[in-house]
Amino acid sequence: MEIKAKYKKLFFEWHNPLCNYANRIVKDRSSASDIVQDVFVYVWEKRDQLDLDQNIKSYLFQTTYHRCINHLKQSKIVPLSDDEYKMSNTASDEAEFQREADIYAKKERIIKSLRHLPPKCKEVFVLSRQNGLTYTEIAESLGISKKTVENHMVKALSILRTNLKNLAT
């Protein structure tokens, strides 16, 4: 595969997880997007030194992290206290960034699986799991029976179980 192809594959795999990771640190969607874009420009410039075939996800997360910190410093924004993001460079070793990459890859996989649910099924599942509505509340809000809500939930769980096999690994 030519280098541009490898690079594009890398971009499509990690763009959204990295944007979410950056957004969690800088708490600003637009800045997060810009930071990740800069990270990928940097990776392209360094493509001769980097082996895009190898696992460079921790490198991507590490680079994004440092750029987020720089952004916060330059913007003189005091980062919000967040146990997971103590800005004292605790997250500085490769294993830590590897762990972050795995967490965000997992989230991306889950969000994609949720997106693949049939529309009604997805609506019911999101109302239940994300919005915390009871089955009765969902039934009232969507004008369907409680039994139908239960059926949608069973179907959603069944599809997600199939699509998210080996999620822990």
Next chain:
Amino acid sequence: MKITDIIAQYLLSKEGQQERNQLAEWHDDTSKNIEIVKELDSVWEATEDFSDYETFDTNAAWSALDSKISEEPKQPLISTKLLAAACVVLLAGLVTWNLIDNHNTSGDKALPNHTTDDSSMSFALEDESRIWLNSNSEFVQVSDFTETRSVSLEGHGYFEIAKDKKRPFTIDTDMGTIKVLGTAFDLNCDPNTFDLKVTEGKVAFTNKKRTYEISANQRLVMDNGVYVMIDWYDHHEADWRFENLSFDNTPLSEVLTTLSTTFQVTFDNSDNLDLTNCLINTKFNDESITDILSELEIIVNLKVKKLSDTTYEISSLKCQ
């Protein structure tokens, strides 16, 4: 018989074949059920709070990034040769199909990416291969087709690949890579699914373990982690691509492109109508090209004249 009784019988008489079978069955079922409970638990836990996980526009970001890195003088991504080739393609397109003029005015060399939500779509690649993308799928063209034609797919698509022996067409999936020369096939793949149905020609699928060759009327499907090759003659299963065409604020230029690839017809836009500002919101379910064009005539006052079985002339457009 209660499981405790079966175990007792088994322990009392280890020779009992029936008890041994029952116990083995119970053990297997229990292991499977425990596994299912674990998996469901994992799904339940994993989907608990996703309110903070957002979707960023990766396609738009790639277009911007691609333009940026393509401007880089150090190592031009688009060779003069390719630009010349692209111009030839564009010129040929102008002669054969005027719609391309309305579509490709920016000269942007961003490679195409397509993502579908609840509806399907179809499009043509620069090598004249045609792709139909089913709902909830993602297609990415990962090479510029100069030496190899490389794309990736997550979801469900139907491929009609133009023959080009010098540039093999490859599709990256989560399960492995598919290599084709000139063929047509239906492919459904995601991290846990692989289902490849070949309608024409031959396809090679290579995963970490081996390579499979799948010919027309054959299907390679993954069942519980095992790849199984079976005969496949029900080509109507791939007709989904003609059944649901959904357009949501889609420019008329794209609608006609979709119709063109779906029904294998061409539209002559000799009047150079501006089709990009005319947005279409409608769905067609298993309707003929004639019915669809009739509806478009009503929606946007588009005048359509049939020149031949495969060519239509469009004129006089009035968008609301």
